[in-house]
Amino acid sequence: SKDGGRGRWTFYDPQMDEARETRNLLELDLRAAIARGEIEVVYQPVVDAKTFALVSVEALARWNRRGHGPVSPDVFIPIAEASGLIDQLGLCVLRRALFQLSQWPELKLSVNVSPGQFRDPAFVDRVAEVFDEAGIEPGRVVMEMTETYFIQSPDRARQALERLKGLGLRIALDDFGAGFSSVGYLRQFGFDRMKIDRSLVQSLDRGHRAVEMLQATVALARSLGIPVTAEGVETEQQAVILRIAGCDQLQGYLFGRPQSPEDIAALMVRPMEL
Ligand code: C2E
Ligand code: CA
Ligand code: CA
Ligand code: CA
Secondary structure, three states: EEEEOOOEEEEOHHHHHHHHHHOOOOHHHHHHHOOOEEEEEEEEEEOOOOOOOOEEEEOOOOEEOOOEEEEHHHHHHHHHHHHOOOOHHHHHOOOOOOOHHOOOOOOEEEEEHHHHHHOOHHHHHHHHHHHHHHOOOHHEEEEEEHHHHHHHHHHHHHHHHHHHHHHEEEEEEEEEEOOOOHHHHHHHOOOOEEEHHHHHHHHHHHOOOHHHHHHHHHHHHHOOOOOOEOOOOOOOHHHHHHHHHOOOOEEEEOOOOOHHHHHHHHHHHHOOOO
């Protein structure tokens, strides 16, 4: 309404309204896309830090929105999380990725899990069903989770982790170094792997302080017996520093972008050359 007739709108902000509208439309389209099976999955190579051999792939969701084109996961994943669509979306991605993995007996797989997925009390049972259907040994799969959930509700997080680990799955702490990550979480929650965030890897180009910090972090993780993957590796120089620091797996554009299953299959036949 107008503020005392002075011509200033106090309660109505057309710009905010527009943003909300855009978001609602995105949510509607996302819901439809999930129902129609239009969420695709691409796979990014993860290589052994010593040999650069392909050892694993990370499954990443892709949405090509009808009539609009690709929408970034940084946009649609938060919408899925806020609207409760993440349960369905997460299971769709897992189902596709596991069926894909059954074609690749020599590889392991990582999938991302959002904290919201644990709100469904049947989540772990659903996950177990998908593994049964696909005939995949859970030990071949790592679920990647960020620290937010562990900070927000540590007790529930610990329980959820224990149930997933009970199925035989491995759990990785994703995006380490991007937030307030402390190595304490690694031990406290029994993670099986740590993934160093791209921002930390890219800071290596800025000199030895960053290199020393990274070395200390990796050394600490390894002293706890937790192997470390570095992500966002774009240059050979970064790869060398990370390998020497003790990372056992590397992931990044240097080794391959997220790509179609066909391209991953081609990589297995014709190993990458650097
Ligand atoms: P993430 O789990 O940290 O995934 C790594 C992101 O870094 C991916 O972005 C990948 O394409 C990008 N990346 C990999 N290597 C490089 C590099 O060398 N340089 C640069 N600049 N970027 C690199 P993407 O695919 O856009 O995904 C963004 C985020 O969306 C993911 O971050 C993850 O948090 C979320 N996400 C994607 N798929 C899923 C999913 O199926 N479920 C859930 N819950 N989250 C997902
Ligand atoms: Ca991830
Ligand atoms: Ca990450
Ligand atoms: Ca991330």
